[in-house]
Amino acid sequence: MVTIRDVAKESGFSSTTVSIVLNNAPLARYIPPVTKKRIERAAQKLGYRPNQFARSLRSKRSHTVGVMVFDMTDPYCTLVLRGIENTLYQSSYLPILTDVHNERSRFERYLEMLLDRRIEGLIVLANWLFLDINLLADLEKSSIPTAMIGCELETDSISSVIVDNEVGGYLALEHLHSLGHRKIAFIRGPKALTDSSPRWRGIRNSAKASGLELDPRLILDLPESRDPMSSFESGQKLTEELIRQKRPFTALLAFDDMSAFGAIRALTRAGVRVPEHCSVIGFDDIATSALYTPSLTTVRQPMEAMGASAVGIVVEGINGVLEKREIPACHRKVAPELVVRESTRSLL
Amino acid sequence: MVTIRDVAKESGFSSTTVSIVLNNAPLARYIPPVTKKRIERAAQKLGYRPNQFARSLRSKRSHTVGVMVFDMTDPYCTLVLRGIENTLYQSSYLPILTDVHNERSRFERYLEMLLDRRIEGLIVLANWLFLDINLLADLEKSSIPTAMIGCELETDSISSVIVDNEVGGYLALEHLHSLGHRKIAFIRGPKALTDSSPRWRGIRNSAKASGLELDPRLILDLPESRDPMSSFESGQKLTEELIRQKRPFTALLAFDDMSAFGAIRALTRAGVRVPEHCSVIGFDDIATSALYTPSLTTVRQPMEAMGASAVGIVVEGINGVLEKREIPACHRKVAPELVVRESTRSLL
């Protein structure tokens, strides 16, 4: 490996001067262009690559941000990660992505690894269940700026970025109602998911606002689970149940896109065509939703923007730490957006 | 930050002894249990966490493997990444994942960053186009064990793991033929993709073996593109063209699952039901394929296994470097598997 001393020797200057020139440090002002040229050419020639370990050891900086995802296979992740990656790239931080598979042991081990690598910030993508996160214990004392996406913590030391579930629920039902649907079935989220209750609140508010009455027998709940795939399967099962029940409904509002796909599968198999005989609306707008047949009407979470926003918070936090400013945690709630596609149709 | 010297002071021993004990180095044999206990308790008490930068600086090891993906939003990636992550986790290497968005500039910048971080191995997931990879230039001299997934290079310094496209193509057509289909439409891959030609070769071989004649007017090609989404759109467009042409066909063999989805969308919109009026088969078995309505019959690439296999090669290569053994590059071709679901149906 070629070191700074090799460059010094090759160029005929001391390693101090080489360091100053290559880093364009303040003192570089005084160094004549000829010297700079010579040094730069020497570095070029030898293929000098500063050792980041030495540099980090000295500077106590890693230019690294940890990213923990609870389940990479959840399609919800991909676009959020895109947003994170893009924004970090612009800030010249290198993300270190870990996937904890919703397992406590992995969570702990990866957290240790990230801490060992001296990450300067942390972004947690808590996309699916598994709650009793005692990040706090290990994190609060480390004073690493942290942002969670998709889940808000009571603590005020950890920032968060979440979608406004209540508005989203409201939009979804409002859309179905405006199309003339009155007999509507609902698949609610699992109770343990923090998204579930505000989303349902928005639905109830929307119902109240339009004078719609909700039939309790058309309201079902997804079971607890730590697997995104189960959302699909449960969506399918619950819808089959709904059909067996023979209570008529002309539209179905699913908790998320995955359960909506399950519902469509069940309906189609039962000979109920979507959207001709029954409209279906989802939530999230994952990549598959646009590709589905029929393409899915849904409430979009601005996932890339959410990822970018989390990075913004964390980078701001890092700057705060560097300048010894105290930056309070912030909690952002972003607005979702209705995306109308083929799976919903007007009764009018 | 608490250093080894703090632990030394706290325990009453020198930092040398502390290091020996905590690392359980060979010399630890001579150190009496009492001393060890004292040191361990001191470390515990202070919450000592060895500085990886200092350690890496000394040992010249990073315990890190770089992973470059050409496009994270390609659904093909997710499961491969799972396989990579899982296997690296077991080997105690930390993956550093970068997404180059199929952009040359990002590729180069991220490669620099990874090299700066002294990755000990590299895995490249070349899932979609963008060929003229001159990795070689930067990589061969660095002597970092490298494995590519999904794309085989002529060079023999870089290992590869690819699916046996020819077998896959064979399986796909054989399946349709065995169901009684004789008028079959084909959507081939873009010419620039290395997967395209062997896959087509397998199809032709299968046709020959069963005495099936291929109608050139039912054979279309996906255009070049560096966006996985375009595969869907093009699949849809080409199928619409096919339908407009009014040449009858009872089955369609798509290049990949995305184009198959596009085809299904086009067929469905045209009132052709899948699989009642037309069977469709894809390639890859991405996550969405099982969720689609109808669920997609396809040729599965064992993606997790491919990821794991690449890690195996790279870790083996790292061990080789450490022991100064010369490990030749290896090229693995894994067998695909037919997955029969709802989108294909027998004519018999």
Added chain:
DNA sequence: TCCCGAAGTTCGATTTAAATG
């Protein structure tokens, strides 16, 4: 005083060589 460059110290852990009883 201003400009230029070098010698020496520091970061934190590992390792070699060596000093004790």
Added chain:
DNA sequence: GCATTTAAATCGAACTTCGGG
């Protein structure tokens, strides 16, 4: 020679201090 411990050198870069012109 053996068990036990440690001082000092090392890794590579950056910064502080200082001297010569």
